[in-house]
Amino acid sequence: MGLRMTSQEPKFFLDSAQDVVNYIAEWKRQKGPLRIDKHLKLERANRNVNDRDCDYVLTTATVKTLQWPPKWDAKHQNHVLRINSTDLDDEPVALLFVIDFENFKIVVFNWLA
Secondary structure (H helix, E strand, C coil): CCCCCCCCCCCCCCCCHHHHHHHHHHHHHHHCCCECCCCHHHHCHHHCHHHHHHHHHHHHHCCCCECCCCCCCCCCEEEEEEEECCCCCCCCCEEEEEEEEHCCCCEEEEECC
């Protein structure tokens, strides 16, 4: 049975910004996989995004830096989360990512500096 595409937004798996922050902390504690989308790595290489930067922004997220609720992306059928923070060089950044709950993975797909 395949996935059914729908523009109707399903309920997000977590109930609050605090739940997302706690999930990220547990993901970090268990050394969950992080993937930087190839579009960001290749087509936007000038942004110089690496795993270390992404890990830092993700693991320093708080309920104040995490945009809540996540935005539903009907085209890609996922909830997009955004963290407004600073990178390792203390420069402002917005990190856009999705959580792949099934594989306990975080996928970063945009880095707005």
